[in-house]
Amino acid sequence: MNLRRYRGSVHFVPAPGYEAYGDPVKQSETPIVEQNGESRVCSYQGPRAEFQGSDWRSIDGPFVGVCVYNVPWAAENAMAAPEAKFSDGYMDAVILKDCPKADLLALLLKMSDGSYVKSPHVTYLKVKSFRLSPGQLVEDPKRGGIVDVDGEVVARGEGTYGMNQDQYLMAYGPSVQLTVHQGLATVYRPK
Numbered sequence: 001m002n003l004r005r006y007r008g009s010v011h012f013v014p015a016p017g018y019e020a021y022g023d024p025v026k027q028s029e030t031p032i033v034e035q036n037g038e039s040r041v042c043s044y045q046g047p048r049a050e051f052q053g054s055d056w057r058s059i060d061g062p063f064v065g066v067c068v069y070n071v072p073w074a075a076e077n078a079m080a081a082p083e084a085k086f087s088d089g090y091m092d093a094v095i096l097k098d099c100p101k102a103d104l105l106a107l108l109l110k111m112s113d114g115s116y117v118k119s120p121h122v123t124y125l126k127v128k129s130f131r132l133s134p135g136q137l138v139e140d141p142k143r144g145g146i147v148d149v150d151g152e153v154v155a156r157g158e159g160t161y162g163m164n165q166d167q168y169l170m171a172y173g174p175s176v177q178l179t180v181h182q183g184l185a186t187v188y189r190p191k
Contacts, residue, residue, distance in 0.1 A: 005062040005098060006145045007135030011175075012057055015090045015126035022057030059123065062138045064096040064104075068130055068178060072114070082114030083126065089182030093130055095123040129179040134172060144172045 011025055067074075069081035069092045081092035099107070099121040110116035117124040136157065137143040144157010157172040 003064050003099065003101065003104065004145070005064055005138040007138060007141075008061045008063060008066075009133045009135075010059050010063075010066060010093070010095060011131040011133070012059075012093065012125060012127040013055075013129040014057055015128060018125050018127070019055075019057070021123065021125055022059045025056050025058040056129075059095060061135060062098060064099055065094075066096070066132055067094045068092070068127075069094070070180075078111045079114035080111065081124075082117060083124070087182070088126075089180055090126040090128060091130055091178060091180055093123075093125040093127050095125070097121055097123065129177065131175045131177040133175045147172065147176060 010022075012022065014021060067080065069084050071086055072079050072081050072084045074080035080094065084092040094117065096107075099119075103119065103121055107116040107119055107122065110119075116122060132147075134145055134147055134155075134157070137145065137159075140159070143159030146153055146157070146160055147155040155172040
């Protein structure tokens with residue numbers, strides 16, 4: 001089993017108590033993306049996520065995986081984000097850095113109770129806003145990775161299996177940003 005490691009970076013606005021993680025950064029201007037050897041400016045970026053008195057922080061790769069959750073359970077037997085609460089106004093980010101294969105197996109076995117997040121190979125954060133800038137494969141810089149949302153592929157990098165970028169919602173390379181707006185969702189349930 002060869003673990004794929006990807007270059008890239010994550011930027012985030014930390015929740016209280018998580019301000020020490022990452023390095024301080026300034027808001028970036030309009031992103032420029034390189035694809036097929038040519039540079040282009042990304043068009044619509046959505047609204048800027050600015051938070052009064054909040055500083056963006058950054059963690060650079062390489063990464064084995066980056067996941068963001070809003071609920072504790074990713075599946076009935078996998079507590080991926082043990083501190084997640086649906087209405088707390090934050091997302092829970094799990095960042096897996098370089099990890100020996102034996103340690104990765106141990107992490108997978110600890111997912112049932114969420115204790116895997118205590119590993120030194122895992123960075124667990126609560127964030128208000130999160131921006132992923134995906135990068136290329138460390139071992140083969142001509143190949144990218146896969147970006148998916150809730151298991152649905154939305155972008156594939158060059159050289160990935162089934163690569164046909166036209167069928168995906170977004171290009172691989174531009175940053176993907178998520179922001180929580182507490183209280184905007186209303187959930188109804190039967191009595």
